[in-house]
Amino acid sequence: xxxxxxxxxxxxxxxxxxxxxxxxxxxxxxxxxxxxxxxxxxxxxxxxxxxxxxxxxxxxxxxxxxxxxxxxxxxxxxxxxxxxxxxxxxxxxxxxxxxxxxxxxxxxxxxxxxxxxxxxxxxxxxxxxxxxxxxxxxxxxxxxxxxxxxxxxxxxxxxxxxxxxxxxxxxxxxxxxxxxxxxxxxxxxxxxxxxxxxxxxxxxxxxxxxxxxxxxxxxxxxxxxxxxxxxxxxxxxxxxxxxxxxxxxxxxxxxxxxxxxxxxxxxxxxxxxxxxxxxxxxxxxxxxxxxxxxxxxxxxxxxxxxxxxxxxxxxxxxxxxxxxxxxxxxxxxxxxxxxxxxxxxxxxxxxxxxxxxxxxxxxxxxxxxxxxxxxxxxxxxxxxxxxxxxxxxxxxxxxxxxxxxxxxxxxxxxxxxxxxxxxxxxxxxxxxxxxxxxxxxxxxxxxxxxxxxxxxxxxxxxxxxxxxxxxxxxxxxxxxxxxxxxxxxxxxxxxxxxxxxxxxxxxxxxxxxxxxxxxxxxxxxxxxxxxxxxxxxxxxxx
Ligand code: VG1
Ligand code: CO
Numbered sequence: 443x444x445x446x447x448x449x450x451x452x453x454x455x456x457x458x459x460x461x462x463x464x465x466x467x468x469x470x471x472x473x474x475x476x477x478x479x480x481x482x483x484x485x486x487x488x489x490x491x492x493x494x495x496x497x498x499x500x501x502x503x504x505x506x507x508x509x510x511x512x513x514x515x516x517x518x519x520x521x522x523x524x525x526x527x528x529x530x531x532x533x534x535x536x537x538x539x540x541x542x543x544x545x546x547x548x549x550x551x552x553x554x555x556x557x558x559x560x561x562x563x564x565x566x567x568x569x570x571x572x573x574x575x576x577x578x579x580x581x582x583x584x585x586x587x588x589x590x591x592x593x594x595x596x597x598x599x600x601x602x603x604x605x606x607x608x609x610x611x612x613x614x615x616x617x618x619x620x621x622x623x624x625x626x627x628x629x630x631x632x633x634x635x636x637x638x639x640x641x642x643x644x645x646x647x648x649x650x651x652x653x654x655x656x657x658x659x660x661x662x663x664x665x666x667x668x669x670x671x672x673x674x675x676x677x678x679x680x681x682x683x684x685x686x687x688x689x690x691x692x693x694x695x696x697x698x699x700x701x702x703x704x705x706x707x708x709x710x711x712x713x714x715x716x717x718x719x720x721x722x723x724x725x726x727x728x729x730x731x732x733x734x735x736x737x738x739x740x741x742x743x744x745x746x747x748x749x750x751x752x753x754x755x756x757x758x759x760x761x762x763x764x765x766x767x768x769x770x771x772x773x774x775x776x777x778x779x780x781x782x783x784x785x786x787x788x789x790x791x792x793x794x795x796x797x798x799x800x801x802x803x804x805x806x807x808x809x810x811x812x813x814x815x816x817x818x819x820x821x822x823x824x825x826x827x828x829x830x831x832x833x834x835x836x837x838x839x840x841x842x843x844x845x846x847x848x849x850x851x852x853x854x855x856x857x858x859x860x861x862x863x864x865x866x867x868x869x870x871x872x873x874x875x876x877x878x879x880x881x882x883x884x885x886x887x888x889x890x891x892x893x894x895x896x897x898x899x900x901x902x903x904x905x906x907x908x909x910x911x912x913x914x915x916x917x918x919x920x921x922x923x924x925x926x927x928x929x930x931x932x933x934x935x936x937x938x939x940x941x942x943x944x945x946x947x948x949x950x951x952x953x954x955x956x957x958x959x960x961x962x963x964x965x966x967x968x969x970x971x972x973x974x975x976x977x978x979x980x981x982x983x984x
Pocket of ligand 2: 556557720721722723724725
């Protein structure tokens with residue numbers, strides 16, 4: 443067996459993990475040493491890999507297979523005792539998280555740039571998880587970044603490619619490589635959380651379902667769970683085969699990138715429930731016949747109904763949302779007497795709250811919802827939770843949502859993304875707004891008046907760690923709110939995200955964009971966004 447080879451290298455600038463792992467153009471990852479450097483730094487960030495067990499998988503995008511071979515050779519060279527890898531190098535993010543926990547692994551690496559497009563000219567990413575199964579928290583990503591800046595060498599063994607098509611054990615140097623079915627354990631977990639017999643009965647009764655896997659990783663999971671175990675018609679799962687370029691699409695489950703699915707629910711013969719997931723299977727979009735469910739509303743609805751699913755029959759310990767996510771869930775929490783937390787953007791901030799048993803459900807406005815079943819957001823889980831609620835109540839998606847608004851009022855919400863901006867322009871806009879914050883309260887902004895303006899900072903209530911500069915939050919008199927922050931997942935220029943919210947206790951009938959016009963006007967007055975960016979409209983509105 444070949445001995446580890448020491449390869450001399452030098453630090454590569456910019457290897458700083460963002461909101462969810464390190465992301466870069468695929469071609470950048472393919473440059474000599476780029477992936478290897480980062481992986482060696484990951485070992486350092488995890489406190490070494492010698493004698494440890496690693497879970498490894500990815501969303502099937504271009505270079506996933508090559509990168510997996512490299513990572514296994516590097517894990518073997520540094521003395522990992524075992525690498526548990528999904529068959530063909532595939533694992534959805536929630537399935538990887540579950541596997542880390544059930545197998546008592548010390549960490550995981552997921553090859554995915556999530557919702558970013560794939561292919562040779564697309565993006566690749568490396569997500570790093572820790573032994574609790576969740577994304578590496580800031581302290582670990584900071585250690586990884588520091589290690590990338592001081593790297594002089596990495597270790598790798600030479601070997602033939604391992605055969606990842608065949609489940610079972612192989613050896614690489616002293617390391618056991620265990621290839622596992624990526625779907626089975628995850629599907630079993632879902633069966634334990636939800637009432638499969640009620641959902642099966644609903645479907646047998648003619649309830650129709652369409653799930654768009656967007657040619658990303660959830661295809662095999664959705665076929666197994668929705669078609670095989672729940673009896674949905676064959677063909678209910680569309681775009682089910684993972685492709686290395688996602689069929690040329692953006693595997694981003696929203697009305698823009700999953701337009702055909704979105705349009706289908708407003709057409710004749712619409713399915714009763716339609717849903718989509720992203721590249722690595724941790725996001726979800728929920729649609730019903732004739733209706734789109736905004737992710738923030740989805741979180742609120744799930745919080746109000748979760749007790750109907752067997753896994754949550756005991757009720758919720760509490761709920762959490764990312765700060766830019768709408769306050770719809772806060773109203774449910776207040777009505778039910780549940781603790782409610784607002785965290786910075788990114789699932790890593792929910793980890794401690796989940797581990798400490800302070801919250802059961804979490805969600806983000808970016809089509810992410812999850813629970814304490816794994817410390818990751820989970821696309822298919824959200825679909826099953828909705829299906830379980832529909833089966834338990836006998837209501838349609840539209841009825842659930844309208845009843846929710848009647849009970850709690852409607853929190854109109856939208857996110858406007860300005861993509862590929864000049865990074866300096868975007869940064870300057872945020873910095874100028876940030877420096878104006880101290881005097882802003884009481885000022886008029888277009889048709890609204892500012893009541894509070896702050897640069898969001900978060901202190902984790904469990905370990906006391908703090909994070910600053912997590913988005914600018916401006917609240918207006920009457921309760922409307924705008925949040926501005928720069929994306930931490932893009933690979934080109936800067937993406938400015940503008941989050942808009944306005945609550946109406948008694949009129950749920952407005953068009954969201956129309957309802958939010960005063961907030962948009964107020965933001966324009968405060969930032970001069972149109973003039974500064976040269977953009978008259980957002981690139982993506984969700
Ligand atoms: C985006 C979303 C954020 C999400 C993150 C990772 O981050 O806004 O809510 O947690 O993507 O999602 P940003 O920094 O671009 O706004 V995914 O599905 O990677 O794991
Ligand atoms: Co994702």
